[in-house]
Amino acid sequence: MTETRASSPTREDQRxxxxxxxxxxxxxxxxxPADASTRRYFRLSGEGLLLMDSSPHSEPIGPFVQVARHLHGLGLSAPAMLQVDEEAGLALIEDFGHDTYTRLLAAGHPETALYRLAIDALVALHRAPPTAEMAPYDARQLSDECALFIDWYVPLLIGKEAALDLRESFLTLFAEACSDVAQRREALVLRDFHVDNLMLLEGREGVAACGLLDFQDALIGAAAYDLMSLLEDARRDVPEALRVALLTHYLMQRPxxxxxxxxxxYRRLAAQRHAKVLGIFVRLAGRDGKHGYLAHLPRTLGLFVRALEAEAFATLRAWLNGHVPGWRDELPPATLAALRETPYRLVQGLPHGHVQH
Known part of the structure; x- marks a missing residue:
């Protein structure tokens, strides 16, 4: 008799x-719709719930649970959790609905009120002592993220071999500029605090009206990071007058x-984040076929160039001028067209990095 072996359950079966x-x-x-991560979400029709599907091999669900509980304890609105299976990477969580900041702003909702609410939520988060259970946003983490720029964006300008030759020098200069801020252990840093991950929740008062999403990669670091991420958004232009007013609003609440x-x-972390995001957007397009992120490259490049005008980056600026010609210029149409190939031939073989953001 031939013995038959039962097949492993599919992910659909597990859900x-x-x-x-x-x-x-x-x-x-x-x-x-999918975002930049490997997580998937499914709405349970008519139940007010989402099924969160996060592979335990790539993005374990435990950190989401841990951070959500911390935020709940501060009176902030992370999705409530009905049921969690960490081993399977599945959770039933509260559905905040459809009113993301991105949708509201596109529909003409007053932007100042939305941004001030988000900043008030940050103030509440930053006034509380950070949980000691989280890992630090330290020099190594900051460097690993900066590496995405030299590994994925710079090869578009000078080729992958030349970029690899410059990798160590680039990371050394960036580490020197960020050495001080890498020591901060001031606050829980959510790391993706921007309009796509914020929601307006009807029926809730004060900072609880600001719904928080995508915080599972939180670390302990500099309080300036999430504020900078909100005000220097790679996906949306924030008028300079509004940016300054919101910075002032935050600082006035934290004398x-x-x-x-x-x-x-703020300035040093802006340069670090924009370098990281330039690399991520190229990687998402060239490696993962998510070409919609290419539309945000010009804005992100402009923010990066502006951030590097800070005195702290004078040496790095001179180095880029000497070793990466055209780093300030938008990518030419032919390069953008090549990035839409699958797979993109120029970046094959480059390090993929360890950062999902």
Whole structure:
């Protein structure tokens, strides 16, 4: 007799079994659009719930649970969790609805009110002592993220071999400029605090009206990071007058801060983040086929160039001028067209990095 071996359950089977255990075996699932991560979300029609599917091998769900509980304890609005299976990487979480800041702003909602609410939520987060359980946003983490620029963006300008030859020098110069801010352990840094991950929640008062998403990669670091991420958004232009007014709004609520040092942290982290995001957007397009992010490259490049005008980056600026000609210029149409190839031939073989953001 031939012995037959049962096949392993598919991911769809695992989702169905999880929903059955939670009492939602008959729920109809509607897949939500994918973002830059490997996570997937499904709306349970009519239930006010989302199914979060996050592979335990690539993006474990445990950090999401941990950070959500911390935020709840501060009176902030992270999605409530109905049921969690960390081993399977599945969770039933509260559905905040459709009113992301991105949608509201596109529909003409007053931007100042939305941004001020988000900043008030940050103030509440930053006034609380950060949980000691989170890892630090330290020099190594900052460097790993900066590497995305030299590994993915710079090869478009000078070729992958030349970029690899310059990698160590680039990272050394960036590390020197960010050495001080890398020591900060001031606040829980959510790391993707921008309009795509913020929601307006009707019926909630104060900072609880600001719904927070995509915080599972939080670390302990400089308080300036999330504020900078909001005000220097790679996906949306923030008028300069509004940016300055919102910076002032934050600082006025935190008189205990050393404001000049905070602003210096802001500038250095801006350069670091924009370098990282330039690399990520190229990687998403060239490696993962997510070409929509290419539309944001010009804005991100402009923010990066502006950030590097800070005195702290004078040496790095001179180095880029000497070794990466055209680094200030937008990518030519032919390069953008090549990035839409699958797979993109120029970046094959480059390090993929360890950062998903």
């Amino acid at each position: 169905a079994a999880f929903l059955a255990r939670a009492g939602f075996a008959e729920a109809q699932l509607v897949a939500l 205990e801060l050393d404001a000049p040092r905070f602003l210096e942290d």
